[in-house]
Amino acid sequence: MGRTRTPVVAGWFTGEGDDFRLLGTRCAACASVFFPREDGLCRNPACAGGELVEVPLSRRGRVWSYTDGRYRPPAPYVSDPELPWEPRTLIAVELAAERMVVLGQGVEGVSVADLEVGMEVEVVPGVLGEEGDDESGTVWTTWQWRPTGVRA
Amino acid sequence: MTGDVAVLGAGMHPWGKWGRSFVEYGTAAARTALADAGLDWRDVTSVVGADTVRGGYPGYVAGATFAKALGWQGARVTSVYAACASGAQAVSTARTQILAGLADVVLVVGADAAPKGFFRPAGGDRPDDPDWLRFRVLGATNPAYFGLYARRRMALHGDTLEDFARVKVKNAAAGTLNPNARYRKTVSAEEVAASAVVADPLRLLDICATSDGGAALVLTSMEFARRRGVRDPVRIRAVSTVTPTYPTTVPDLPDIATDSAAGAEPQGPGFRASIARAAYEEAGIGPEDLSLAEVYDLSTALELQWYEDLGLCDAGEGAKLLRDGATALGGRIPVNVSGGLASFGEAVPAQAIAQVCELTWQLRGAAGDRQVEGARVGVTANQGLFGHGSSVVAVR
Numbered sequence: 001m002g003r004t005r006t007p008v009v010a011g012w013f014t015g016e017g018d019d020f021r022l023l024g025t026r027c028a029a030c031a032s033v034f035f036p037r038e039d040g041l042c043r044n045p046a047c048a049g050g051e052l053v054e055v056p057l058s059r060r061g062r063v064w065s066y067t068d069g070r071y072r073p074p075a076p077y078v079s080d081p082e083l084p085w086e087p088r089t090l091i092a093v094e095l096a097a098e099r100m101v102v103l104g105q106g107v108e109g110v111s112v113a114d115l116e117v118g119m120e121v122e123v124v125p126g127v128l129g130e131e132g133d134d135e136s137g138t139v140w141t142t143w144q145w146r147p148t149g150v151r152a
Numbered sequence: 153m154t155g156d157v158a159v160l161g162a163g164m165h166p167w168g169k170w171g172r173s174f175v176e177y178g179t180a181a182a183r184t185a186l187a188d189a190g191l192d193w194r195d196v197t198s199v200v201g202a203d204t205v206r207g208g209y210p211g212y213v214a215g216a217t218f219a220k221a222l223g224w225q226g227a228r229v230t231s232v233y234a235a236c237a238s239g240a241q242a243v244s245t246a247r248t249q250i251l252a253g254l255a256d257v258v259l260v261v262g263a264d265a266a267p268k269g270f271f272r273p274a275g276g277d278r279p280d281d282p283d284w285l286r287f288r289v290l291g292a293t294n295p296a297y298f299g300l301y302a303r304r305r306m307a308l309h310g311d312t313l314e315d316f317a318r319v320k321v322k323n324a325a326a327g328t329l330n331p332n333a334r335y336r337k338t339v340s341a342e343e344v345a346a347s348a349v350v351a352d353p354l355r356l357l358d359i360c361a362t363s364d365g366g367a368a369l370v371l372t373s374m375e376f377a378r379r380r381g382v383r384d385p386v387r388i389r390a391v392s393t394v395t396p397t398y399p400t401t402v403p404d405l406p407d408i409a410t411d412s413a414a415g416a417e418p419q420g421p422g423f424r425a426s427i428a429r430a431a432y433e434e435a436g437i438g439p440e441d442l443s444l445a446e447v448y449d450l451s452t453a454l455e456l457q458w459y460e461d462l463g464l465c466d467a468g469e470g471a472k473l474l475r476d477g478a479t480a481l482g483g484r485i486p487v488n489v490s491g492g493l494a495s496f497g498e499a500v501p502a503q504a505i506a507q508v509c510e511l512t513w514q515l516r517g518a519a520g521d522r523q524v525e526g527a528r529v530g531v532t533a534n535q536g537l538f539g540h541g542s543s544v545v546a547v548r
Contacts, residue, residue, distance in 0.1 A: 008289050009279060032399070032415030036285070036408055044416050045398050064403070065307070067299030067351045073291035074272035076284060090296050092403050099413035101403050103290055112352040117307035128289070142289065 003137040008128050012036060013143045014056075020125045021056035022102065022143055028053055033098040057102070060148065061093040063119045064101045068112050078129040078140065087111075091145040093121055107146040114147065121145040155434070157250045158377035158385035159546065160370045161189025162509040165263065167334040167365030167496045174204050177366030177502075178214070178263030179221045185368035190380070191257065196370075198228040198255035200246045202238035202262030202501035205274070214501065218261045228255055236448070237393065237536025238262060239367070239504025243544055244391040246371045256376045262501035263366030270294065271362065271498075283406040283537070290408065294450070295359050297405045299351030302453035306353065309468040311456065313353055315475070317344035319452035320357050322480050323488050327495025329522040332506075334363050335495045344452075358452040363497030367506035386515045388508070390434035390545040396423040405537055424461035427541035428533055432463075435545035439463035442485055443527040444514055446507040448534040449492040458533050459487065481522060489514065489522045504542050507532035515548040 007013065012035075013022050024035035027042040029050025034043065035057060042049050072085040079085065089106030106115070107126060126144035131137055163184025165177040178201070186193055199222075201214030215231035228249070234241040239262045246258035270293045278284040286292045305311040324339035339357060347356040377385045396404075399411030401418050420426055432438055439462055447458035456470030464485050465473040473479055479487040490496070490510040493503065511530035513519045527548070534542035 009285070027415060030415035033412040036282075042415075043398060043411070046416055065300040065304035067296055067303055067353075069291055069293060069296055069351055070349050071270070071293075073287060073293050074270050075275070076273070076277075076288040077291040078288075079291075088291065090290060090292055090300070092300050097414070100399075100410050101401070102409040103286075103292065103403060103407075105290060117304065 002134060003130060003132065003139045005139045005141050008140045008142045009036070013125070016125065020123060020143070021059060022123055024055055024057050024098070025052040026055045033057070033100060035100065035102055058095045058097050060120060060122045061095040061102070063115055063117050063121055064092040064094045065117060066091045066106070066112055066115045078131055089115065091115065091121060093145055104143050104145045107144045110147065120148045122148050155251060156374055156387040156389055157247045158372045158374055158382065158387055159508070159512045160372050160377060160380070160382060160385060161185035161187070161191065162512040163188055163368045164332045164506060164509055165366035166332045167363045167499060170364045172265065172364070174263040174265045174366070175217055175221050177265070177364060178218050178261045178368070181263060181366035181368035182218060182222060182259055182261050185259070185370050189370040191370060193222050194225050196227050196257050196259045198230070198246065198249055198258040200230045200232065200242045200258060200260050202242040202260070202505065203231050203233040204264045204501045214261065234540040235537035236500055236534055237504060237540035237542035238501040239506070240391060240534060240542035240544060241393055241540070242505065243369065243371070243388065243508060244393050247388055247391055250371060250373050256373050258371045260369045260371060260505060261366070262505045264499040264501050265364045266362035266497070266499055268362065282408070286406045286408055293351070294405060295351040295354060297403070298359060298451035298454060299354050300403065301457060302354050302451060303352070305453055305456065309471065311453065311471045313345070314341060315456065315471040316354070316358050316452040317341040318474055319449065319455045320344050320494055322474070323449060323492040323494035326481060326489050326522055327491025329520065330491045330495065333491040333495040334361070334365070334497050335491070354451055354453065360450050360493035361497035363499045365496065365499035365502050365506070367502040367509050369505060369508055369512070384548065386512045386546055386548050388544060389547050390431045392427050392431035392434065392541050392543040394427055394430045394541040395539045397426060422461070423541070424457065424533070424535060427535065427543045428462045428531070430541065431531060431543035431545050435547070437529060437545065441529050442531055444486045444489060444511070444524045444530045446490060446492070446510050446530070446532045447487055449488055449494050450498070452494070455487065455492070462531065462533055481524065486524050489519070489524055504532065504534045507534065508544050508546060511544070511546040515546055
C-alpha cells in the first residue's frame with residue numbers, strides 16, 4: 001500500500017518528469033491567461049468574455065524575486081511540529097509568454113544563497129508534505145521551481 | 153459647498169499586548185475622541201465601526217458592538233470590513249454620510265486584539281479562499297511577500313540591508329516620542345542586524361508586530377463645527393478607496409500569481425501609486441504640498457516603496473531620500489512621525505484610523521515633541537488585502 005499521492009489542489013498541474021506542467025486557462029477572446037485557473041469569467045474588464053480554455057503554462061521563466069520562511073508557517077500549511085523546521089525558499093517567477101509572475105516553492109536544497117533575480121528556473125513536480133500513517137496517509141504533491149542546469 | 157468634513161475629535165487606546173477585548177480598546181478610544189471634541193456620546197447621530205473578527209456568526213459587527221458598549225442611543229450604525237483598509241473605509245463611509253446630509257456627527261471606531269505571531273486565515277478546509285490557499289499551498293505568510301518586495305528592490309534599485317535598518321531606526325526614534333506607541337525605545341542599526349531573519353532579506357526588526365489597540369475619530373459637517381464655535385478645524389479633504397487596474401503586474405497579498413498582461417496592456421502607475429494619485433486628485437494637491445505622510449510600514453522596505461508611490465521621490469530613489477534625512481522629523485517631508493507600525497504594530501481595523509489621528513494632532517500643532525513645524529497638509533497611505541485602496545488627505 002503506502003501513502004496516496006494527491007495534488008495539493010486539483011487541476012492546477014499535470015504530468016510527470018519533463019512533461020510536468022502548471023495548468024492555467026486562457027480566454028479565447030482576449031488571450032489573457034489565468035493561474036490559478038479561472039473557469040467562470042474572464043477578469044479583463046475590457047473583454048466581453050470568451051470561452052476559458054485550459055492551457056499548460058511555460059515550463060521555464062526568470063526569477064522576479066525570492067525569499068524564504070525561517071519560521072514555521074501557521075495552518076493550513078501542513079508540517080510536522082515534532083520535526084525541526086527547515087526553511088523552504090519561495091520564488092516568484094516571470095513567465096515571458098504569459099506575461100505574468102507565478103509564485104512557487106523552490107526545490108528542496110535550494111536556498112536563497114543559490115538564487116538571483118533574473119536567473120532561469122523551470123517547473124518540476126515536488127512534494128509539499130506528508131500526512132497520516134504509512135498505510136492510509138497522504139503525500140501532498142505540488143509544483144516547485146528549480147534553477148535550470150541544477151539537477152537535484 | 154466643499155467636500156470637506158471636520159475632524160473635531162481624535163483618540164486612541166495605547167497599543168500593546170494587553171490581552172483584553174477589542175470592545176474595551178474601541179470604547180476607550182471613542183470616549184477619548186468624544187472628550188477631545190467636547191461632545192457627548194448622545195450627540196453622535198451615526199457610528200461607523202471598522203470590523204474585526206469575533207469568532208463565529210455574527211463576527212463582523214463592530215459598529216453595533218461599540219454602540220452597545222457605549223450605551224444604545226438610537227444612532228444610525230454601519231460596520232465595514234476591508235482588511236487593513238477597514239479604517240479608511242469607515243472614514244469614507246462617515247464622510248459620505250455627512251456630505252449627503254444623512255448625519256451631522258459621526259463617530260468612527262476601529263479596534264482589535266490581534267493574535268500572537270503570524271496572521272493566518274480562518275480555520276476549515278476552504279480551497280476557494282485565496283488567503284487560505286497561499287498558506288496551504290506555499291506557506292506564504294505576510295512577511296514572505298514583504299521579503300519578495302525587499303529582495304526585488306535590492307536587485308532593481310540597489311537598496312541595502314543598511315537602508316532597510318535605517319527606516320526602523322528612524323521610526324523607532326519617532327515612537328519614543330509617542331505615548332500611544334507600543335514600542336518606545338530607540339533601536340540601533342546593529343540591533344536590527346542582530347535580530348533573527350524572518351523572511352530573507354528581512355529580519356524581525358524589519359517587520360511590524362501584531363498588536364492590540366484602538367483608534368477613533370469624531371467627524372462632523374463644517375456647519376456643525378462652526379455652530380460649535382470651531383472656526384478652523386482639521387478637515388478631511390479626500391479619501392481614496394480605489395481598486396487596482398487590470399492587469400496588476402506585481403504579486404500582491406494573498407495572490408499566488410499576478411494577472412497576465414498577455415490580453416491587456418498594463419495602464420497607469422501600479423496599484424499603490426494609483427491609491428495616492430486618486431487622493432491627490434480629489435484633494436486638488438500634489439506631493440509637493442505635503443507637510444507630512446503616515447504610511448504603512450508593514451516592513452522597512454515597504455516604507456521606501458511608499459515614498460516612491462506617494463511621489464515624494466522618483467522610482468528607485470526611496471533609499472536616497474531616506475539617507476538624505478528628508479523623511480525624518482525635521483526633514484523636508486517627514487514620514488511616520490507617529491513611529492509608524494514599526495512602533496505600534498498592527499491592530500488591523502484601527503490602523504488606518506490611527507494614521508488620521510496622527511495627522512489631526514500634527515495639523516493642530518498639538519503633537520508635542522514629535523511636532524512637524526508648520527504642518528498644513530498631511531496624507532496617509534495604506535492598502536487593504538484583496539484590492540482595497542486606502543489614503544486620506546487632511547488639511548488645516
